[in-house]
Amino acid sequence: MFRKLHNPGSATVTIYIDGCAVTAEAGESIAAVMLRQPTGWSRTTSISQSPRAPYCMMGVCFECLVAVDGKGSLQGCLTPVRDGMRVTRQQGRRSLSA
Amino acid sequence: MTAPHTDLLIVGAGPAGMAAAVTACSHGLSVRVVDDQPAPGGQIWRAIETVASTPRLARLGQAYRAGADRARAFRSCGAVYEPQSELWQIEPGFRAFLTRDGQARSVTADAVILATGAQERPVPFPGWTLPGVLTVGAAQILLKTASTVPERPVWIAGCGPLPLLYMTQLLAAGGQIAGFLDTTPRGRASAALRHLPAGLRRAGELAKGLAWSLALRRAGIPIIRHVTDLRAEGDGRVERLRYRTEDGREGEVTAEVLLVHEGLVPSIHVPLALGCTVEWHPAQHCYVPLLDGWGETSQANLFVAGDGAGIGGAEAAEPRGRLAALRVATRLGKLDAVRAERAAKTERAALARALALRPFLDTLYGPRAQVFAPADETLVCRCEEVTAGALRARAVEGRPGPNQLKAFTRAGMGPCQGRQCGYTMAHIVAAAQNRKVEEVGFFRIRPPLKPVTLGELACLDQREPAA
Ligand code: FES
Numbered sequence: 404m405f406r407k408l409h410n411p412g413s414a415t416v417t418i419y420i421d422g423c424a425v426t427a428e429a430g431e432s433i434a435a436v437m438l439r440q441p442t443g444w445s446r447t448t449s450i451s452q453s454p455r456a457p458y459c460m461m462g463v464c465f466e467c468l469v470a471v472d473g474k475g476s477l478q479g480c481l482t483p484v485r486d487g488m489r490v491t492r493q494q495g496r497r498s499l500s501a
Numbered sequence: 502m503t504a505p506h507t508d509l510l511i512v513g514a515g516p517a518g519m520a521a522a523v524t525a526c527s528h529g530l531s532v533r534v535v536d537d538q539p540a541p542g543g544q545i546w547r548a549i550e551t552v553a554s555t556p557r558l559a560r561l562g563q564a565y566r567a568g569a570d571r572a573r574a575f576r577s578c579g580a581v582y583e584p585q586s587e588l589w590q591i592e593p594g595f596r597a598f599l600t601r602d603g604q605a606r607s608v609t610a611d612a613v614i615l616a617t618g619a620q621e622r623p624v625p626f627p628g629w630t631l632p633g634v635l636t637v638g639a640a641q642i643l644l645k646t647a648s649t650v651p652e653r654p655v656w657i658a659g660c661g662p663l664p665l666l667y668m669t670q671l672l673a674a675g676g677q678i679a680g681f682l683d684t685t686p687r688g689r690a691s692a693a694l695r696h697l698p699a700g701l702r703r704a705g706e707l708a709k710g711l712a713w714s715l716a717l718r719r720a721g722i723p724i725i726r727h728v729t730d731l732r733a734e735g736d737g738r739v740e741r742l743r744y745r746t747e748d749g750r751e752g753e754v755t756a757e758v759l760l761v762h763e764g765l766v767p768s769i770h771v772p773l774a775l776g777c778t779v780e781w782h783p784a785q786h787c788y789v790p791l792l793d794g795w796g797e798t799s800q801a802n803l804f805v806a807g808d809g810a811g812i813g814g815a816e817a818a819e820p821r822g823r824l825a826a827l828r829v830a831t832r833l834g835k836l837d838a839v840r841a842e843r844a845a846k847t848e849r850a851a852l853a854r855a856l857a858l859r860p861f862l863d864t865l866y867g868p869r870a871q872v873f874a875p876a877d878e879t880l881v882c883r884c885e886e887v888t889a890g891a892l893r894a895r896a897v898e899g900r901p902g903p904n905q906l907k908a909f910t911r912a913g914m915g916p917c918q919g920r921q922c923g924y925t926m927a928h929i930v931a932a933a934q935n936r937k938v939e940e941v942g943f944f945r946i947r948p949p950l951k952p953v954t955l956g957e958l959a960c961l962d963q964r965e966p967a968a
Contacts, residue, residue: 404652404758405650405758406650408649408650408674409557430539431646438649443738450885455883459635460636460643461638461642463917463921464883465884481587
């Protein structure tokens, strides 16, 4: 759905989304990387299992919740990628209630 | 670990927070700035430090470039700066609880300036939760921070300066636009004109807006005016859009990404959680904290600066930040009142100048009626998946307020804490009960302001048994 305009060159890192290796640029957010994947969605809701994807990119919608290195639920739009990071899409999981 | 106490705690490192920090430090205050982003700049100057050294800077425009100097001044001002730190509670006195890297801790301060900015006004319509629908602000953040643009020609719907700015930035970056569904209602331009004489003090801004519009026209982008209704459809993601205009024209187009924007609203969750008095801002259709001439809230030594005080843009945010910092310096005995007044005069003049175009913009781009009255099938609460119809049906039984309706339906109970559904819900309640929206009130906001895990809390216990 989205594409990157430049080749990050030496700033390239690899992260794993549901086990698949994808390249990213150091410093960008997990949510930005997820929006470039053909899958299109980053979590499904707990009630209707509908797919959702990052919506606001600034921390106010919580649509970007993912598990990172076994820890859920982090806001993907507020979390920069790190080389080797393991990201899991959350399926049907009731996200942390406030 | 830095000392947990400072004279001043500033929440937010955007234009207001950075300006406040520089001023406060120059008067000898010890200052801590916490921000949830990885780098200073706020939303307007997102990733400015990284982008400043690349050729990408040119396509983002002059106003963005101005952030580089501000970030530099902020970095060298002497404030303790803590990026990627999320604030989830402030206790009176003040003790603030933060999470950084999965670890919670608390810090204390004598005064607090909340410079947490604004968010885009939620625009609920059928299909707005489908992957592929994002806000224009989100797309602009993707462009600034990740150099990422929609893969195929993108549809943009809404109104206001931000869509125009983003579209020109996107074209400059080599992106493509399928069309612009302009939701500005008919007659707004002439209504706004009576505010123009005052706005002429900001002729530069006006010229910029005109230049953006001209550039779009020159690029041959289809513009559909006075769009009232919008619907995104598709199986698990956006595949097509339907729209209707004021004069009943209907259209259907294929789309993969739809970006929406209907203005901004101040972030009021922190002031609300702290019990600050807020008032309805009729021209901006939102609540703003009640503030004195320095930005102090109804709670002593707690200030709000920047767009959180009412939408005014970066040029209003900076003087507001400095005003609050001056007042804190006086309170804490670092600056005598006469000198503070003198300095404040300059800042208030700058603020008035920066706000001169607001009445014009607020009138021209005020949200269309449909934003607050979505069709029954529309999900109003994205988190708990509650529809407008369900809320309407429940809102007439026994005239509940927003908090009761929340308890009945779970709308507003999810992790976003009503940041997406709050205003829509208030309007639905008001319409169903034939009341004014400002009489209906807003959700009661309680800490934690962001979800906190038990693991994060546990590390707080170990470190500070007394907390
Ligand atoms: S995309 Fe909205 S909170 Fe992350």
